[in-house]
Amino acid sequence: MTATQNEESRLAIRELDVHFATDGGDVHAxxxxxxxxxxxxxxxxxGESGSxxxxxxxxxxxxxxxxxxxxxxxxxSGTDLVGLSQAQxxxxxxxxxxxxxxxxxxxMNPVFPxxxxxxxxxxAHRPKITKKEIRAEAITALESVGIPDxxxxxxxxxxxxxxxxxxxxxxxxxxTLGAELIVADEPTTALDVTVQAEILGLLRDxxxxxxxxxxxxxxxxxxxxxxxDSVAVMFQGQIIERAxxxxxxxxxxxxxxxxxxxAVPHLGRNSAWTALEPAQQEALTAAEPVVVAKDLVxxxxxxxxxxxFRAVKGVDFEIRAGExxxxxGESGSxxxxxxxxxxxxxxxxxxxxxxxxxEMNGMREKAFKPLRRRIGFVFQDPAxxxxxxxxxxxxxxxxxxxxxxxxxxxERGKRVRDLLEAVELPGxxxxxxxxxxxxGQRQRISLARALVLEPELLVADEPTSxxxxxxxxxxxxxxxxLQTRLGFAALFISHDLAVVDSLAHRIGVxxxxxxxxxxxxxxxxxxxxxxxxRKLIASLPVPDPVEQEKRRAAFQAExxxxxxx
Amino acid sequence: xxxxxxEPIGEGDPAEADLAAEASAVASRRSTxxxxxxxxxxxxxxxVGLQRGMLITGVVLVGILLLTALCAPLIAPYGFADTSAxxxxxxxxxxxxxxxxxxxxxxGFDVLSxxxxxxxxxxxxxxCAVAASLFIGVALGxxxxxxxxxLDRLLVMVADAVYAFPxxxxxxxxxxxISGGQSNAWGGIAAAAISITVVFIPQYFRVIRAxxxxxxxxxxxxxxxxxxxxxxxxxxxHLLRNATxxxxxxxTLNASESILTLAALGFLGFGIEPTSASEWGYDLNxxxxxxxxxxWWTGMFPGLAIALAVLGxxxxxxxxxxxxxxxxxxxxARRKTPRKQVTA
Numbered sequence: 001m002t003a004t005q006n007e008e009s010r011l012a013i014r015e016l017d018v019h020f021a022t023d024g025g026d027v028h029a030x031x032x033x034x035x036x037x038x039x040x041x042x043x044x045x046x047g048e049s050g051s052x053x054x055x056x057x058x059x060x061x062x063x064x065x066x067x068x069x070x071x072x073x074x075x076x077s078g079t080d081l082v083g084l085s086q087a088q089x090x091x092x093x094x095x096x097x098x099x100x101x102x103x104x105x106x107x108m109n110p111v112f113p114x115x116x117x118x119x120x121x122x123x124a125h126r127p128k129i130t131k132k133e134i135r136a137e138a139i140t141a142l143e144s145v146g147i148p149d150x151x152x153x154x155x156x157x158x159x160x161x162x163x164x165x166x167x168x169x170x171x172x173x174x175x176t177l178g179a180e181l182i183v184a185d186e187p188t189t190a191l192d193v194t195v196q197a198e199i200l201g202l203l204r205d206x207x208x209x210x211x212x213x214x215x216x217x218x219x220x221x222x223x224x225x226x227x228x229d230s231v232a233v234m235f236q237g238q239i240i241e242r243a244x245x246x247x248x249x250x251x252x253x254x255x256x257x258x259x260x261x262x263a264v265p266h267l268g269r270n271s272a273w274t275a276l277e278p279a280q281q282e283a284l285t286a287a288e289p290v291v292v293a294k295d296l297v298x299x300x301x302x303x304x305x306x307x308x309f310r311a312v313k314g315v316d317f318e319i320r321a322g323e324x325x326x327x328x329g330e331s332g333s334x335x336x337x338x339x340x341x342x343x344x345x346x347x348x349x350x351x352x353x354x355x356x357x358x359e360m361n362g363m364r365e366k367a368f369k370p371l372r373r374r375i376g377f378v379f380q381d382p383a384x385x386x387x388x389x390x391x392x393x394x395x396x397x398x399x400x401x402x403x404x405x406x407x408x409x410x411e412r413g414k415r416v417r418d419l420l421e422a423v424e425l426p427g428x429x430x431x432x433x434x435x436x437x438x439x440g441q442r443q444r445i446s447l448a449r450a451l452v453l454e455p456e457l458l459v460a461d462e463p464t465s466x467x468x469x470x471x472x473x474x475x476x477x478x479x480x481x482l483q484t485r486l487g488f489a490a491l492f493i494s495h496d497l498a499v500v501d502s503l504a505h506r507i508g509v510x511x512x513x514x515x516x517x518x519x520x521x522x523x524x525x526x527x528x529x530x531x532x533x534r535k536l537i538a539s540l541p542v543p544d545p546v547e548q549e550k551r552r553a554a555f556q557a558e559x560x561x562x563x564x565x
Numbered sequence: 566x567x568x569x570x571x572e573p574i575g576e577g578d579p580a581e582a583d584l585a586a587e588a589s590a591v592a593s594r595r596s597t598x599x600x601x602x603x604x605x606x607x608x609x610x611x612x613v614g615l616q617r618g619m620l621i622t623g624v625v626l627v628g629i630l631l632l633t634a635l636c637a638p639l640i641a642p643y644g645f646a647d648t649s650a651x652x653x654x655x656x657x658x659x660x661x662x663x664x665x666x667x668x669x670x671x672x673g674f675d676v677l678s679x680x681x682x683x684x685x686x687x688x689x690x691x692x693c694a695v696a697a698s699l700f701i702g703v704a705l706g707x708x709x710x711x712x713x714x715x716l717d718r719l720l721v722m723v724a725d726a727v728y729a730f731p732x733x734x735x736x737x738x739x740x741x742x743i744s745g746g747q748s749n750a751w752g753g754i755a756a757a758a759i760s761i762t763v764v765f766i767p768q769y770f771r772v773i774r775a776x777x778x779x780x781x782x783x784x785x786x787x788x789x790x791x792x793x794x795x796x797x798x799x800x801x802x803h804l805l806r807n808a809t810x811x812x813x814x815x816x817t818l819n820a821s822e823s824i825l826t827l828a829a830l831g832f833l834g835f836g837i838e839p840t841s842a843s844e845w846g847y848d849l850n851x852x853x854x855x856x857x858x859x860x861w862w863t864g865m866f867p868g869l870a871i872a873l874a875v876l877g878x879x880x881x882x883x884x885x886x887x888x889x890x891x892x893x894x895x896x897x898a899r900r901k902t903p904r905k906q907v908t909a
Contacts, residue, residue: 343791344791345787345790345791369793372791372792372793373792373793375791377788377791379784379787379788380784381784384783384784384785385784385785385787385788386785386788387785387789387802387803387806387807388785388807389806389807390802398789398792398794399792399793401798402792402793402794402795402798403792403793449788449792453792
């Protein structure tokens with residue numbers, strides 16, 4: 001390699017190999033990765049969990065855990081980072097490379113004000129800096145990331161800012177020392193879609209103003225299409241494809257990339273409602289409701305004299321027999337609370353909620369218990385929703401043990417094996433333990449457990465948000481197929497509009513405890529009536545760079561770019 | 566122990582397509598026979614270097630302690646209360662000799678025999694105390710954590726009150742209440758064991774309660790509630806089995822503490838009559854006056870026995886603690902490969 005190439009590229013990774021020593025032996029996490037990032041380039045590294053994308057990006061800052069061993073070269077601004085001492089690495093960090101983390105709320109020290117947090121990096125690199133200088137720098141930094149009243153707000157503490165503002169402050173921290181390269185590890189995954197659009201706009205704006213190179217690690221293809229100039233696809237520790245963003249989305253070269261892109265749900269395509277025959281649509285519209293909510297209110301009691309928190313503020317909706325009802329909303333909008341109330345895990349405080357003809361307001365566990373067998377529930381995180389000490393067979397058979405005690409163990413075993421087959425898993429998995437399965441397999445087991453008593457109503461709380469895109473696609477397919485075959489009514493809760501649209505016959509949009517929109521898929525998505533729904537739809541990045549550019553322009557024309565100036 | 570093992574990096578979510586490939590990997594993980602997954606044995610297998618050395622030392626010391634207790638009648642040259650053999654008296658405060666390898670005490674007992682028989686008392690008290698506090702503490706913790714409400718508040722308050730009490734003082738009070746301070750072998754052992762039990766129950770109670778409170782909010786418990794599982798089944802199947810993973814640790818640490826408490830009780834004179842069972846703390850107490858007159862053997866050997874027993878059990882406990890925590894566990898280093906030469 002020649003010196004000229006190094007001057008051209010801000011970051012050059014050559015033949016990077018990272019091994020981890022684990023209990024299961026040696027794991028080869030990164031296998032001969034070579035990359036270059038030009039000044040002002042935004043590179044997206046995509047791949048499924050375990051593909052080594054985070055490890056590659058973290059090695060750029062020398063932030064690998066002790067059990068890791070790296071070889072190869074990571075050259076940032078002409079210095080090879082691999083094998084540098086901790087002191088040398090500290091000098092590099094901040095001035096040359098900086099990092100933005102996934103969870104902004106846990107990346108800041110809660111007991112110090114914002115100016116102090118920003119000053120941390122300044123003090124480390126310029127030991128003689130005064131408090132006055134730090135505060136002045138902090139104000140400039142906050143203003144540059146679009147936080148209003150910066151002079152006043154630098155004395156506030158992290159908890160006084162919203163998640164999106166905290167992520168802005170994290171970006172300001174990364175910029176204060178003039179880093180030329182920023183590594184952003186899933187910077188918008190923990191944020192809501194509308195906030196995500198603002199943060200993406202800010203990152204793009206920073207690149208244009210300062211010429212900073214950015215490496216974005218993400219699994220969200222919409223974010224890639226919206227932000228990146230070029231994309232590196234990682235699979236099993238190797239970069240299998242590296243191309244410009246338009247080229248990659250238009251003509252993916254590798255089979256894996258094609259599969260990955262095909263699995264991404266695309267808003268507005270294959271809507272579940274339009275896929276139905278007119279006769280089926282009519283039958284669904286005429287069906288009897290199994291869940292009826294009228295002016296439903298759910299409150300969480302306040303602490304010590306504080307008023308109760310209203311999670312759900314008077315919501316009306318119906319779920320008819322055989323229908324999939326999709327509930328969409330941001331975090332804190334009350335969608336999970338509604339799902340839990342239907343399953344009897346949360347008490348309602350006002351209005352009326354009737355589930356399978358049973359009134360849930362003021363319900364008694366004894367009276368509700370017989371109804372439990374008619375309701376299935378699929379949890380969000382497949383890793384924690386199984387007792388780790390029970391085999392898959394015992395997990396699936398649990399509802400049978402409780403509700404059908406007359407069954408012999410042999411009959412139960414047969415039911416379990418039939419269900420495993422229904423969720424497309426081999427019957428021999430019955431003897432395994434949950435931790436021996438992958439996330440997608442576990443979510444299939446979760447479906448099997450929810451369906452073992454052949455319920456009339458299924459509540460699925462974000463069942464695919466913890467899964468990789470391609471796994472999500474297969475689980476959604478399975479859900480759709482089982483729903484058509486068994487004909488149960490379902491409440492499908494998700495924050496992802498595209499997922500909900502591909503699955504639900506009707507969609508309800510929740511905003512801070514209010515149901516602001518309710519109707520059939522195409523009606524809600526194409527003719528939204530409420531301002532919030534329109535913003536939600538507009539801020540959702542679609543996995544197509546050309547289309548996304550148009551959408552972005554339209555979004556900025558209506559709601560602004562979210563950055564100062 | 567499955568909860569404490571995080572998934573190794575790189576094994577998270579293989580594509581659904583290669584089910585078969587993953588199945589074979591899973592099969593190899595499952596093939597470990599059950600006896601290799603037992604607490605201490607699995608720890609031994611996963612340890613390296615200094616941690617392994619500590620664990621092995623601990624296991625050997627505990628093994629010697631248990632073996633000695635088991636075979637005391639075979640190993641000990643005399644009975645624990647013998648002052649003479651074949652009609653000849655041992656004599657008092659005799660230095661170590663061929664007839665009395667570790668000498669004799671001021672009352673004319675054989676020190677070696679006293680030390681060997683003393684292991685029986687120590688092991689008996691340890692087993693009784695730890696077993697009793699384990700069962701009571703776990704049951705109360707499970708109930709308190711699951712039921713919550715006023716029962717929980719009351720039990721926590723009582724546990725805190727017992728905890729705040731100096732444990733030795735409590736043990737003395739209990740031993741007076743139970744046996745009037747002195748008694749025969751089993752009475753003394755029971756008195757010591759019960760007084761230690763009372764002190765230890767809050768530890769098990771707190772640990773189990775904290776775990777149950779945490780587990781109660783886990784989705785798998787909610788999943789059980791959703792299908793209508795009864796309270797007893799939730800407590801027995803879902804909570805208990807997941808809450809007990811820290812028990813081996815407290816178990817071993819408490820075992821060592823119980824030896825110390827027993828010795829302290831004996832040393833203060835609240836232990837067991839020397840003629841009904843041998844007890845190291847009592848022997849230490851009697852040896853106090855000897856130390857100033859240069860008679861070292863009467864105090865040194867019981868003291869050494871206490872120290873070694875406590876050291877062994879503590880080493881096992883501490884090693885288990887370190888090995889259970891993936892952040893503290895050291896792992897076998899990978900074979901170093903020469904760094905690839907890259908021209909920069």
